[in-house]
Every structure is written in structure tokens, then in C-alpha cells.
Amino acid sequence: MKTLSSLALLAAAIVVVTPAAAQDVMAADLNHDGKITRAEFTASRLANFARFDRNADGVVSQADLGRIARFRPQAGATLQQFIAAADIDHDGQVTRDELARAPTPVFDRADANRDGVVDGAETAVLRANFAQMRGR
Numbered sequence: 001m002k003t004l005s006s007l008a009l010l011a012a013a014i015v016v017v018t019p020a021a022a023q024d025v026m027a028a029d030l031n032h033d034g035k036i037t038r039a040e041f042t043a044s045r046l047a048n049f050a051r052f053d054r055n056a057d058g059v060v061s062q063a064d065l066g067r068i069a070r071f072r073p074q075a076g077a078t079l080q081q082f083i084a085a086a087d088i089d090h091d092g093q094v095t096r097d098e099l100a101r102a103p104t105p106v107f108d109r110a111d112a113n114r115d116g117v118v119d120g121a122e123t124a125v126l127r128a129n130f131a132q133m134r135g136r
Contacts, residue, residue: 061093
């Protein structure tokens with residue numbers, strides 16, 4: 001089950017804006033300066049690549065989800081969204097290089113002033129928006 005949530009988190013961070021994706025953005029402050037650059041966000045995604053490549057074949061594909069997709073169809077759909085968004089050569093799988101070049105809609109949404117950095121104020125707004133979405 002942990003693998004499913006990890007895979008869903010990566011997919012969310014690439015495809016859609018969800019509470020889990022907000023946490024992913026906030027966790028990407030690799031130098032702990034209170035600001036997240038696009039480079040930090042991308043590096044954070046890449047640092048997790050091996051966790052998502054469960055069969056260690058160098059790509060993230062439907063094969064990495066395995067049996068879970070049969071029992072959790074939504075997880076399979078999320079993985080398909082992830083692959084569709086990041087699969088540059090449309091071969092049904094995502095390499096590290098493709099992930100490095102994949103769109104960053106969550107980061108883009110968080111970077112309200114479009115300066116390439118998610119600062120403390122933008123992070124606070126992001127947290128508030130997601131707390132509201134969760135009904136808190």
C-alpha cells in the first residue's frame with residue numbers, strides 16, 4: 001500500500017494539484033532556505049525515481065504497479081495520467097530523462113508571481129488552499 005501512495009504522490013506532482021502534491025512541493029526545499037526553486041522541485045522528483053521504478057528496469061511503466069492496478073483501478077488510472085504527462089516519446093514508459101523534462105504544473109500553480117521560486121508566502125497560500133480543499 002505504501003508503494004501505491006508513493007506512486008500516486010509522484011503522479012499527482014506531475015499531473016494534477018492535490019493535497020499530496022502540495023506536500024511534495026513543500027518537501028522539495030532541498031537546501032532548507034524556505035524557498036523552493038524549479039530546479040529543487042525537479043531534483044526532488046528525480047531523487048524519488050528509483051522508488052517508483054519498482055522493478056528496477058530504468059523506467060516507470062504500468063509494470064511497476066503490478067497487481068495493485070487490478071484491485072485499485074484508480075491507482076492504475078493515476079499512473080496512466082502520470083505516464084501520459086511525462087512520456088515525451090510516447091512509448092508508454094517514463095525514463096529519468098523524461099521525468100527531468102516533464103511539465104511541473106504543481107510548481108507552476110504554487111509560483112503565483114511566476115518568478116521561478118515558491119517562497120514562504122506562496123507556500124502559506126498553497127497550504128491554506130489545500131486545507132480548504134480538505135475541509136479543514
